[in-house]
Amino acid sequence: MTKYIIILAMLLCSFAYSQNTLKVIVKDSETQEKLAGVSVRIHNSTISGVTDNNGFLELNSIENGGQKINFFLLGYVEFSLDVIFPKQNSEILNVQLKSSEEEELDEVIVQSTRTSRTIKNTPTRIESIDAEELDEKANMKPANVSMVLHESTGLQVQQTSATSGNASIRVQGLDGRYTQLLKDGYANFGNFASGLSILEIPPLDLQQVEVIKGPSSTLYGGGAIAGVINFISKTPKEKGEYNFMLNQSNIGQTNIGAYASQRKGKFGYSILGLLNFQKAFDVDNDDFSEIPKSHNFTINPRLFYYPSENLSFMLGNSFTKTNMEGGDMHVIDGKADANHVYFEKNKTIRNTTTFELGKKFESQNNFKLKQSLSIFDRVINIPDYEFSGINTNSFTDASYVINRSKYTMISGINLVYDKFKQRNSGILNGKSFTTGAYVQHTWDVFETVKLENGLRVDNVSYSNSNFSKNQTFFLPKISALFKINSQWSSRIGVGLGYKIPTVFTEQTESVQYQNVQPMQNVKSEKSIGGTADVNYKTELFSDLKFTVNQMFFITEINKPLVLQNDGVNSFFMNASDPVLSKGFETNLKFIYNEDFKLFAGYTFTDAKAKYLTGNQFLPLLPKNKVNLALIYEKENNFKMGLEGYFTDEQFLYNGTKTPAFWEFGFMVEKTLWSNFAFFINFENFTDTRQSNYKRVVNDPHNKPTFDDIWTHTEGFTINGGVKIKL
Incomplete structure (x- = not known):
């Protein structure tokens, strides 16, 4: 009997000894910050746990022998550690995870x-x-x-x-x-x-x-x-990049594009070329185009020169030419008559030349000079009316960045010149010249607290045929980042802004600038605004990652420019009361097994024009919007996405309210031989469009007026094509 008792005792001791304990503390490899929320799992076992706010975790009941311990945390590289049990001592293991951002x-x-x-x-x-x-x-x-x-x-x-x-x-x-x-x-x-x-x-x-x-x-x-x-834009690398795309849609759009870039020694280049052809499209058969007939051509070559690894030059030129014609389908087809006369033509040429010089110093400081000259020529034609002009814009910026272990400081000056010259009457001629100086300091107070503050001083002179004005603006801004732990962080920022007066707004654009009068005795709009957000990331399970961002915003614009109409002409004036926009955004992201991704976004916007009596809501602005996207992807193999968007009711300029609506899209892409991808896209397949509720065009047919645009006009579209990446 004694023999059996001894054997039983030995078995119990052996069983007890085989139930081992593991104690770990997990830290960030760079900052040595203790990481909370790290998922720790014994491979091929149900034993698992999550580190606490001190990065600590204790796992029990681990069997004898070699065990693989897996560590997971969103934003960090997955890590595995082999441990043999029983251990020689009971000391706490220190594990360091490397940020995936590295x-x-x-x-x-x-x-x-x-x-x-x-x-x-x-x-x-x-x-x-x-x-x-x-x-x-x-x-x-x-x-x-x-x-x-x-x-x-x-x-x-x-x-x-x-x-x-x-x-x-x-x-x-x-x-x-x-x-x-x-x-x-x-x-x-x-x-x-x-x-x-x-x-x-x-x-x-x-x-x-x-x-x-x-x-x-x-x-x-x-x-x-x-x-x-x-x-x-992309910049050239030692390995060349050569991309080609061909796309065709059921509504008559053809897109042919190519991009190439490469760096060889001290020289590099990139070039983009794109051709777009669009046939006029009338989805509701009311004789008016929802999409205009258009031809668009873009070419953008850039040359890079690297005399040394610390010095670089870039010279580029982007040229775009577009012709668009919308309106009555009979007129577009060249079959105008007494009842079919309305059209709207837009002809534009945009040419932008850019130059950039970059110099890095041994102290890790760097200097950058950027300069651009842009010329935009546009002609708008409708029956018995033409508006055309040339907008010239010059931008120069020189900045110097000081990089230190605990702070970064950038300072610079810039010059901006803008001039519009109207053909024929010249009534809306205007120009402005801005001289600015700025400084911004980013300070790593601690690993968990980072502050950024800046100040800009701008002197602006602007004038037109009626008046000229000179104003100086002081624009402070302050932001802060709080890294609470490896899972939680928060940002907050506030600053001032301004906008000099311009007659080119969404409202005047919609009427082709007809009867718009030059500004007189108006002031620049000034603003104060801020944002604050909270971020959280974790792993719900070993294969399911989750992040959430909650952001709040508020902006107040004082002396806003408001378009008025006296029955014949339209003109701008400063309102006495402000525009106030406030609300919040919520963004959720779920990633399962790296293949399935679910994105959900919600925006609540409460924007009001305080200068209005009665209904103060800004027109064409939904209070609630929802963005949903579900994506399945096998890298370099197969991609599929389903998207849904909800838009709440909106007020039009005449005070009427639109219905809320949903829209959905579906896309599939298949990659073959690593370089060739075929795709097809079903956009707005529920055919949500404005003409389902009411015609956008109002009679008479030969002199129509148009409702405000608050949703899709073209409806359900299908497009597909091929992409080649070499």
């Missing part, structure tokens, strides 16, 4: 702040649309970037013409004139060119798009009240 610097370095910082370490809130997402959106609309922006939370692409399709970008509910559009940091898309700007920026050569919402005047001056959108 593996993907090309995607996370932001250029709009000019400081070479990652999004993770930038106090200014920046949203980056990367090359992969841009490639997906190019399947939907290869001709321009309107689809990229239309489907982003908090952004609204507002069509301004029923027949020509012109559009502008609204950020957080504010008119397009309050958003600064940049291409590679150059500001060449303002005033007369604004209504066609996004229609003439192709996505084929873009590396990323950066969106800064809220006041952004410290680095970019006037016009950045609502925010900045910077379209950033």
